[in-house]
Amino acid sequence: MTALRISLVAALVCATLPLFGQQSPIRDGAEEIAVWAGGGTGLGHSSSAQFTNVGVVVGRVLTGEHGPGWLRGDFEYDVQAMPLFLVFQDQGVPENGTIVTRRQTVFGGAVTPVLWKWNFTRNRRVTPFATIEGSALFTAREVPAGDTSMVNFQSGLGSGVQFFRSAGHSVSLSGNFLHISNASLGNKNPSYNVTLQFRLAYQWWR
Numbered sequence: 001m002t003a004l005r006i007s008l009v010a011a012l013v014c015a016t017l018p019l020f021g022q023q024s025p026i027r028d029g030a031e032e033i034a035v036w037a038g039g040g041t042g043l044g045h046s047s048s049a050q051f052t053n054v055g056v057v058v059g060r061v062l063t064g065e066h067g068p069g070w071l072r073g074d075f076e077y078d079v080q081a082m083p084l085f086l087v088f089q090d091q092g093v094p095e096n097g098t099i100v101t102r103r104q105t106v107f108g109g110a111v112t113p114v115l116w117k118w119n120f121t122r123n124r125r126v127t128p129f130a131t132i133e134g135s136a137l138f139t140a141r142e143v144p145a146g147d148t149s150m151v152n153f154q155s156g157l158g159s160g161v162q163f164f165r166s167a168g169h170s171v172s173l174s175g176n177f178l179h180i181s182n183a184s185l186g187n188k189n190p191s192y193n194v195t196l197q198f199r200l201a202y203q204w205w206r
Contacts, residue, residue, distance in 0.1 A: 024065070024121040025167045025205045026074060032059040033204045034172075040197030049089045049144070049192055055082040057115070057201070065121055073120040073129075080112035085137060091145035108139030110154065124164070129174075131158040137180065149186030154178050156195075162203065170203045 039052040059078030067073060087106040092099040112135040120128045135154040142148045160174025175198050181191035 024074075024124050024127075025164060025170070026061055026076070026119045026121055026127060026162075028061055028064040028074065030061045031206050032057065032061075032076070032078070034059075034201045036172075036199045036201035038197055038199035040176075040195055042192050043194040043196055046192040046194060049087060049195070051088070051195060051197055052084075052086040053082050053110070053197075054084045055080050055110075055112075055199075057203075059115070059117065061119070070120065070122055072122050073118050076117040076119055078112075078115040078117055080115050080133070080135070082110040082112070082135070085110050085139070087139065087143050089143065089145055104141070104145060106139050106141045106143055108137060108143070110135045110137040112154075119162075127162040127164065127170075129160055129162060129172075131160075131174070131176070132156075133158065133176075133178075142186065143180070143182075144190050144192060146190070147187045148189065149182035151185055152180050152182045154180050160199070168205050170205065172199075172201045172203060174199050174201070 034057040037054045041047060042049040057078050057080045059076050061074050061076045063075045065072055065074050085108040087108065089104055089106065090101045091104040093102045112133050114134040116132045118130050133156060137152040137154050139150050142150055143152055156176055156178035158174050158176035160172050162170045162172040164170045175196065178195045178197055179193060180195060182189050
């Protein structure tokens, strides 16, 4: 039922999008500014951790369109700042001679100097994309908890879809598989091996 609801919402959004020229808004030299909010959860042994974050993206399309058929698209380079990055994780606390698990909220922020994006531009109004990104994450407490580090690195892959409201405005929904590790900066590096995070964004194009 959830998948059906998402499909119906996407179809409704597409049906209400206005028509515009044949040239893709995502063209060589186009510039993007976006704001987004998102969150997600760890997977596997990292499933006890959850994440909430907001970000700002500035990017530029660096190439014209290339590739055959549905692979046709262009390459975009972005940089991203996350002024708010919350981690909800478990922490072991000594109590009466035993270790008791307590829930902990960790505040932080992140910078993404590398965000590569391929826009599939065959459809002018509904444009899928794929991303590769790498971030530096700074937090007020150790992540994960337990003699680790307050500096971590986040890398991963993502994909999503942009729905254009006009030639200069779009809304996107994306999902990202991300790995968080301190690269042995701390005494321990248990890491959050795999996290799944979703982002809802609004973009301005020019």
